[in-house]
Amino acid sequence: MAPPKEQIATRTHQRSTSADWAMAPYPVLVADRAGAVVDANPAAVLLLDGAARGTALSASAPSWLVRAHEETTRPSRPAADVDRQVFRGEIGAQSFEAHPTPAQDGNVVWWLVDDTDRRLAEVELATERERTTFLAEASNVLLASLNTDRCMQATAQLASRHIADAAVVIAPAVGRNLPMAYAVGGGAAVRGTVVADPDQVPGLSEALQGFPPVPSRWIDPATLPDWVLPEGFNGPVASASVTPLPGHGVPAGVLILLRSTGSSEFSESEEVFARLFAARAGAALSAARLYAEQSGITRTLMRDLLPPRLHRVNGVEFAGGYQPAAARDRVGGDFYDVHPGSTPDAPSLAVLGDVCGKGLDAAVLTGKIRNTLQALTPMADDHERMLRLLDGALLNSHHTRFATLVMASVQRTGNRVRLRLTSAGHPAPLVVRNDGRVEEIDTRGTLVGALPHIDARTVETYLRPGETCLLYTDGVTEARGGPLGDELFGEERLMRALAECGGMPGQAVVERIQMLASQWLHDGRHDDMALVAITAPQTTHLSAVDGHTRGRYTA
Amino acid sequence: MTTHALAAPRIRGYQDLLWTAVTERDEHAAAEVAFSALDDGIDAESVLLDVIAPVQARVGTEWAANRLSVAQEHAASAIAERIIAALAHHPSLRTTPHLGRVTVACVDQEWHVLPARLLAEVLTLRGWQVDFLGAQVPTPHLIGHLHSHGADVVALSSSIPTRLPSAHAAITACQAVGVPVLVGGAAFGPDGRYARLLGADAWEPDARGAARRIADGFPVPYLAGARQQIDDLPHLGDQEYTLVARSRPQLVRAVLAQLESRFPAAAHYTDQQREHTAQDIAHIVDYLGVALYVDDDDLFTGFLAWTAGILDARGVPAGSLRPVLDVLGAELKDFPRSIRLLDQARTVLDVRTAAGHNPGASDDRPALSALHPDH
Numbered sequence: 031m032a033p034p035k036e037q038i039a040t041r042t043h044q045r046s047t048s049a050d051w052a053m054a055p056y057p058v059l060v061a062d063r064a065g066a067v068v069d070a071n072p073a074a075v076l077l078l079d080g081a082a083r084g085t086a087l088s089a090s091a092p093s094w095l096v097r098a099h100e101e102t103t104r105p106s107r108p109a110a111d112v113d114r115q116v117f118r119g120e121i122g123a124q125s126f127e128a129h130p131t132p133a134q135d136g137n138v139v140w141w142l143v144d145d146t147d148r149r150l151a152e153v154e155l156a157t158e159r160e161r162t163t164f165l166a167e168a169s170n171v172l173l174a175s176l177n178t179d180r181c182m183q184a185t186a187q188l189a190s191r192h193i194a195d196a197a198v199v200i201a202p203a204v205g206r207n208l209p210m211a212y213a214v215g216g217g218a219a220v221r222g223t224v225v226a227d228p229d230q231v232p233g234l235s236e237a238l239q240g241f242p243p244v245p246s247r248w249i250d251p252a253t254l255p256d257w258v259l260p261e262g263f264n265g266p267v268a269s270a271s272v273t274p275l276p277g278h279g280v281p282a283g284v285l286i287l288l289r290s291t292g293s294s295e296f297s298e299s300e301e302v303f304a305r306l307f308a309a310r311a312g313a314a315l316s317a318a319r320l321y322a323e324q325s326g327i328t329r330t331l332m333r334d335l336l337p338p339r340l341h342r343v344n345g346v347e348f349a350g351g352y353q354p355a356a357a358r359d360r361v362g363g364d365f366y367d368v369h370p371g372s373t374p375d376a377p378s379l380a381v382l383g384d385v386c387g388k389g390l391d392a393a394v395l396t397g398k399i400r401n402t403l404q405a406l407t408p409m410a411d412d413h414e415r416m417l418r419l420l421d422g423a424l425l426n427s428h429h430t431r432f433a434t435l436v437m438a439s440v441q442r443t444g445n446r447v448r449l450r451l452t453s454a455g456h457p458a459p460l461v462v463r464n465d466g467r468v469e470e471i472d473t474r475g476t477l478v479g480a481l482p483h484i485d486a487r488t489v490e491t492y493l494r495p496g497e498t499c500l501l502y503t504d505g506v507t508e509a510r511g512g513p514l515g516d517e518l519f520g521e522e523r524l525m526r527a528l529a530e531c532g533g534m535p536g537q538a539v540v541e542r543i544q545m546l547a548s549q550w551l552h553d554g555r556h557d558d559m560a561l562v563a564i565t566a567p568q569t570t571h572l573s574a575v576d577g578h579t580r581g582r583y584t585a
Numbered sequence: 586m587t588t589h590a591l592a593a594p595r596i597r598g599y600q601d602l603l604w605t606a607v608t609e610r611d612e613h614a615a616a617e618v619a620f621s622a623l624d625d626g627i628d629a630e631s632v633l634l635d636v637i638a639p640v641q642a643r644v645g646t647e648w649a650a651n652r653l654s655v656a657q658e659h660a661a662s663a664i665a666e667r668i669i670a671a672l673a674h675h676p677s678l679r680t681t682p683h684l685g686r687v688t689v690a691c692v693d694q695e696w697h698v699l700p701a702r703l704l705a706e707v708l709t710l711r712g713w714q715v716d717f718l719g720a721q722v723p724t725p726h727l728i729g730h731l732h733s734h735g736a737d738v739v740a741l742s743s744s745i746p747t748r749l750p751s752a753h754a755a756i757t758a759c760q761a762v763g764v765p766v767l768v769g770g771a772a773f774g775p776d777g778r779y780a781r782l783l784g785a786d787a788w789e790p791d792a793r794g795a796a797r798r799i800a801d802g803f804p805v806p807y808l809a810g811a812r813q814q815i816d817d818l819p820h821l822g823d824q825e826y827t828l829v830a831r832s833r834p835q836l837v838r839a840v841l842a843q844l845e846s847r848f849p850a851a852a853h854y855t856d857q858q859r860e861h862t863a864q865d866i867a868h869i870v871d872y873l874g875v876a877l878y879v880d881d882d883d884l885f886t887g888f889l890a891w892t893a894g895i896l897d898a899r900g901v902p903a904g905s906l907r908p909v910l911d912v913l914g915a916e917l918k919d920f921p922r923s924i925r926l927l928d929q930a931r932t933v934l935d936v937r938t939a940a941g942h943n944p945g946a947s948d949d950r951p952a953l954s955a956l957h958p959d960h
Contacts, residue, residue, distance in 0.1 A: 171808040175762045176732040184763070184808075218805070318732075325733050360726070513860070513867035515834025526857075530655050533610065537666070538659035541720075545696045548721070552833075552867075553694075568610060 057142040060133060061087045063103045065096070068137055077121060077142065094119035095128055095140070102130045102138050112138065118145075125149045161303055164192050168307060172314035176321040182211035183219035185275075185285065185311040191216025193304050194287035196263045199275075201283040201315070202238050203228065212260035220261070230255040231286070237274035240281030246273035246305060248296075251288075258286060265290040271301075273308045277316025285311065334400075335361045335393045340562070343370045343378050345442035347565040349536035351544045355388045355505070355558050363392030364503045364560035367400055369407045371441070377448075379403075379410040382501040382562045383435030383456065392558075395429050413437045413452035414486045417478055424479030432479035436501050440564055447493040447566040452486050454478050457507065460525065461491060462498045462539070466532045468525045471499075493566040496533040505559035506543065511551040519550045536563035596627065599636045607640060607661045608653070612668075619668045620675075629678050630710055633669065633703050634792055641665050641699055651898045662699060669702055673709070682714035685737035687799060688764075690718035690727055692743045693751045700770055701742035704792045708740075711796055724755045731762050738765050738786075738803055740795060743772035746779075746888070747871045750826075750878050753783040757814050760784070765803035769795055779879055784817045818878070825920045826877040833870050836916055840866045843912040866909055873913065876926050885926045886933040893937055907934055 051058040057074035059081060061067050065088065070081045081090040088096045098117040101107075117128040121142070129141040171184050182199045189197035190213040201209040206225050213219035228234040232253060236244045251267035259267070268291040275282040285308050289296070296304070340348035354362035366382040381403055385392045402423050406416045416437070424433070434455035441448045451459050455477025461469045475486030493499060502524070509519040527546050531539045540561045547559060599622045606615035622632045644661045647653040653661075672678060689705040691698055698720035705717040716734060718727065731739070739759045743752045749772055759766045765786040773780040777788030786803055789795040815821055829836070841863055845851040854862065869889075876885035889906060896902070910927050917923040 171763075174808045177735045177762070179735055180763055321732060325729070513834070513837045513863035515837075531659075532656060534656050534660050535610075535612075535663040538663040541663075541696065542655075542659055548694060568612075 051139070054141075056144075059087075059091070059140040059142065060137050061099055061140065062138075063136045065099060065103075074142065092119055092121055095121075098128055098130070099138060099140070103136065157299075161306075164188075165306060165310065168192075169310055169314075172310055173317075176318045178315065178318040178322055179211070179221050181311075181315045181318040182209070182283070183213070183221055185315065186211045186213040186219040187216060188311075189285060189287060189304075189307065190214055190219075193300070193307060195290050196260050196288040198258055198260060198286040198288070199283055199311075200228070200234065200238065200286065201319075202281055214260050214262045217262075224257045226255070226257050231258060231272065233272045234284055234286075237272055237284045238281055240274065240277070244274055246271055246301070246308070259288070263288065263290070265292065267291075269295050271296065271304070273304055275308050275312030275315055277312050278320070280316055280319070282312040282315035282319065332361060332393075335397050337361075337366060337560070338368070340366075340368055342567070343368060343440075344374050344376075345567070346378065346440050346447050347536045347563075347567055348380065348440075349540045349563045349565070351540040351559075351561045353505075353544065353548070353556075353559045355556060359389060361390065361393035361396075362558035363388045363396060364505065364558040365396035365400055366501070366560055366562045367403065368562075369404060369410070375441075377410065377439040377441035377450075379407055380438040380440055380501065380562055380564060381435060382503065382560055383433050384503040384505075384558070384560070385433045386431045388558055392431065395431055395433070398427070398429075399424070399433055399435075410437075410439060413439070413450070413488050414475075414484065417452070417454050417475065417486050418484045421476075421478040421481070421484050425482065429479070432477050434477045436473075438499065438501065438564060442566075443492075445495050445566070447564070448490070449493060449499055449564065450488050450490050451499070452488040454484070454486055457502060457504055457521070460500045460502075460528055461493065462500065462528045462531050464494060464496050464532050466529050468528045470525075493564070495566050496568045498531065498534070498536055498539050498563050498565040500528065500539065500543070501562040501564070502543070503558065503560045505557035506547050506561065509547045509551050509554075509556050509559070511554045515552075515554075519547055523550075533568070535568075536565035539563045539565070595625070596631070596635050599625075599627070599632075600639055603636055603640045604643060607644070607664050608657060610657070610660045610664065612664050615664050616668050616671055619672060623672075623675070623677075629672060629675075630707055630793075632672065633706055637665055637668060638699075638703055638792075649895060649898065665699060666702070669699075669706060673706055678710065680710055680712055682709075682712055684711070684713045684800070686714040686716070686735065687738055687740060688716045688718060688727070688730060688734075688736040689740045690722040690742070691720045692741055692748050692755050693723050694721050695743050695745065695748050695751075695770075695772075696720050697742075697744040697770075700744065700792070701740070704740055704742070704769070704795055707792045707796050708799065711800075713799070724751070724758050727755060728758050728762060731759065731764050736764050738767055738799055740799070741766055741768045741785075742770045743768070744770045746772045746884055747875050748772055749779055749783065749875050753814060753817070753878075756783050756785050757812065757817075760786070760806040760812070761808070763806055763808055765806055767795055767798060767803075774884075779881070779884075782817065782879055782881075784812075818880070820880045820922070821878070823922065825922050826874060829870065829877055829917065829920070829923060830874045833867060833874070836870050836913065837863050837866045839916050840909055840912045844908060847908060869906075869909055870913070873923060873926060877922055880922065882926060882929045886930050889930045890933055890937065893934065904938065907931065910934070 052071045054071060057077045058071045059067065059074045060069040065086060067081055067083055067085050067087055069083060075081055078090040087099055094117065102112055113129070113131045115130065119126060124144055124146040127143040127145050129143065131139045131141065133139045168188050171188060172181060175181060182201060186197045186199045196212065196214045198210060198212040207223045208226055208228060209223050211219045211221045228238055232249045233244055233247050236242065249270050249272055251270045254267060254270055267288050269289045271287045273285045273287065275285055287304060337350055337352040340350040342348065348368050350366050352364065354360060363385040369379040371378045383399065385395045385399065399420065402420055406419055409415055436451065436453045436456040436459055438459065439450040451471050451473050452475060453473040454475040458473060459471045461471060463469065471489050471491060473487050473489040476484050478484065507519055507521050507524055510516060524543065527543060531542060540563045543561055599618055602618045603615055606618055619632055619636065622636055623629060641662070644653060644658055648658045687708055689701050689708070691701050702717065705715045709715045716730065716736065718730060741752060741755055752768065752772065756766045756768065767787040767789065768780045768785040769789050773788055780788030787798050789798050872885055872888040893906060910931050914924060914927045
């Protein structure tokens, strides 16, 4: 469907002498050195209203193009350089690239290429990249801590830096207090609490309850109560939004975003973005809250399972040490207790034992055994009887585990300490004498919780001042390692180590053996290890400096 | 003992009294010294840092010089512990926390608790809320504590360089949960160089410095970048540290076997002598490992020079160290960084011998059995 030849010839003749560009798909404009339009194709005429031959370029072209032309036609400029440069600017609502090419007589041909769509896409891409980077960074920051305070602060700070001029995070109320964190302009967040009625902020109560589901909503800045406005936020609020922070099925809190009058309003894509951020922040906050709740519960339940801190009781020094098998556990299958005598002169009962197995399951059984033994302390003078009763209690329970333990009745008599020791299937206690001898106490008995009959032999001995009796679990002697990597620490090595501990305070003995065993392990895996040292004090001073009431047992 | 030499005569008097009480294991007298110093108008911080701490440092040097037994050393530390506890309970020294919250802990496997304990008390006296987690805190416990209770800063103590990899893990873990870390203790080098290397936020040589630094405050660690441990120590990419640390038992065995073939006397060692020798070799391998970890020659050569000094003090020929290095060099011939460290150490030992230190010889003594810190 070519047009008639004649017509083309006529038009060519009319428009220009050498204007192949009349048909070019781009607006094309020719201007001379003086800045006058020499020629313009129809597209250029359409774009630049009034761009006619002979008129000044500045009459129809935008200033950036006029400047570009001046620069390109500067006499000092080498002609070869001309078509290397690209200029950019807007004409009307569109964006153009202007490509100059040199023509005869020093004229310049300007090719104008509409790049509006590309520019828009580029801007959008940059914005999206920035947001993705921000969301990735925000995730790193938010997921770093399981501490609720820190999470709230991080949320406020991030939001105030990237989304709004100021941000306030409000957590579900604790009693009448509303925990909150706020930040202005990306600065450090401040954590605080207010006593306030959340109903004062439209939508806040619902968002804090997490039910019924509410979208993030715009509120009239005039209705904001003062306690929502962060310290350091200048100027009146132009726009404010309340965005719920969705948690894992629980409400994690609310994010209030504030923009001052100087800033632009929230665009639709910014709202979407704020919601994406809120989802991440909400997940992090509710994870932190769940962790806090769970660790609170664990702490409470574990309190009675933790090994007690031992002190001097009725003129005798007690020291304990415990290392659970796994570094992340705090409890395990070993246990010890010291039950003070009912009067300062009555014997105290020290017990150390080992439940078959390790970890929490074993720890729960140690709790039961410890409770049972505590209830049996009135008959502590008869170890065998206590063991029989404990054995019966364990056999009748649903636990299939058994335990070994060693009991010591400890009584100060003058300077010395009288000990009555009974082992129930447990490694024999060791006594460190002042002359460096280490005695193994020859007490033997049946383990508990496995057999219906119990035999046990109680052995009596005395400690002179400075001497120590050590009760320990087999986790110590069965520590595997050493310089060659696969040897057991063993009883002999333990006794050699103890031989150097003559006259040491009980706590120091415990720490030294713990240290040697753990150095022996050299990061290797081990079973639970528990130690109790019973020491006759060196001097006659009772409770000289330990700051605890004489005779009182503190867990 | 520079502190001892520079201290005011009044303070020095109390140091001497405490030293006597501690070495005689008289807990009661030791407490009396601390409390009479308080009554004498010396402030509590000074009692802790200028009376108790220097005496404790002296216990360490006296042990190294073989003038104190292991039992005496432990007893002294236990007594110091108790005096500090008693001071903390003293009613006139109660302080209400009005500053931020600080967690003080020793790194995993670090048993020297006293420096951390002193810092905790000093911070408490200055008005901080202090959570003192004690000796050898496994990193998961430390992080669990930070999640549950938060902290403005963690102060980490480590005295033994072989714990530097653990310290590194603890530092990065704390920072990863957004808490800055100040470190202290002999492990980090006299100038704190390993603290910087491992990315700690601050290092201070003593408790007063640490308290000042903590008061200055810290910027929150940069969390967005998700830093990894390897970023601090790119040389770990060659895996030499991992391989040497993992083959510790094999290396010890190889050295033991070679020593026995070189020194006929070694074949007649008692089990205990053999075990001590093995432990000492293991100790050298540990130091070689950590020197590979931080890629620092001085750490290894410094340890060997110190060891040679300890051997001298116990009348054991330091020359027995040389064959250990030779055998390790042969075993690790494919590991360029290990070879470099071993060569450096040999040079240091040779210079030492040439300078007229105990020349040593392959005599009948247990080759190294005095080297282990417990002997």
